[in-house]
Amino acid sequence: MGSDAMDSWAIAKSLLPVTLASNLDRYSTAEEIRLRLGKHPAVVIGGREVKVSGETVDQSLLRRILEKATGASLHTAAPGLRNGYISYRGIRIGICGEAVYTNGEMSALRAFSSLAIRIPHRFSADCGKLIESLIYPQPLNTLIISPPGVGKTSFLRELIRCAASASLRVSVIDERNELSANLSGEAQFDLGHESDVLVGVPKPQAGMMLLRGMNPQIIAMDEITQKMDIQTVEEIAGCGVTVFATAHARSIEDMKKRTLYRELLEKEIFAELVTIRCLGEKRLYSREALK
């Protein structure tokens, strides 16, 4: 297990009361901690939920976790809350509850009912060679796909770290602060020596800012989810800068079924596709050329 993963597990447990955290000690390979109001806590291991002994989850527990995660400042997490999650030191906490509307627009969530504390995927040394092949002799435009929770972000983070440690200038668009887990300007995850991270800026704007200001050789971004993201990728690649990106999909066939990703593939921007699959607790990495 990498030190990042160990740290992430420790960070996730630090959000919980001591008793619950100690009940979780034997589940250190967990991918998620699930807390649902009125139910027993559970962990997700190898894609399956395992019930954890102890008291059932109450509203006070959910509130305390969110207070800890936001530093008793839920209002500062409003943009994330509108999207159903908040970030805490590189860990994403998915949230369910009741929506609050202000002037007809959803402004926040309250009356929380479920939390999903997602621990970044442990990166195995097995795919080190795969990562090397995506960087040497020259970095290739690479798209990483997998279903949610399988490890796209962790793989991208490792790809960034390796590239930025190989004397390549990597600029990172970290829209949701998950890649770097930036805390007061300092990345909590190691993204390599030559990486520059822009946090909290939407991809289209961030892409332009980095192209103009940072003279990058590679720009990395997490989760292409809308048409504007594709335009950003196209503009970056059009400037001769390599792009590393991720997308939610099981396979290339799955991508072709969706209008957004079909359009992305038709543009032929990415040279390489890395697919991550889940097999029990293991992850399978496969690579195929797109051009």
Place this chain on the structure above:
Amino acid sequence: MTKLIGFILVQVSALLHACRSAALERRNMQQAEDFCTMLEQLYGLLEREASAMPELLTALNGRTDRSAASFIQNLERSLNMLGARSFQELWHDALYASAADNDKELLAILDKPGAVLGRYELRTQLDMLCVCLDELRHYCEKRRQKLPQTMRLTLGLLLSSGLLLGILLL
């Protein structure tokens, strides 16, 4: 002669007690006003900058006086206990650690924001601070108006009881 000295002592102690009550009442008023100023500043900072709670408390530290300053310092120090304890509990403890000897009505008003601050969206937090500030101003105004009346009553009661005791002694 001894009875006369006793009478004078009783009257003086009644007077001193009345003065002490007045000083205590003024101190309570002062504390209420200090907390009122602190909450006004908190409202302003939250509305303008919507900063995180630790930053808000750091900004308030040094801008507040007496009990309010002690409250902010206590609360700031206790933030590292978040998770193990709720913010509401930390707020309550910090309040009682810095102003426990105050009037129960005032403490009840000041305790309220702890249940909402940092826990809800910004508008709800600001609304709660508004409600609390209104109640606090009303409390201060009520006490301010009552102060001379209370003082007269206390002084009158103490002096007349002292006088009665004096007559019995003489």
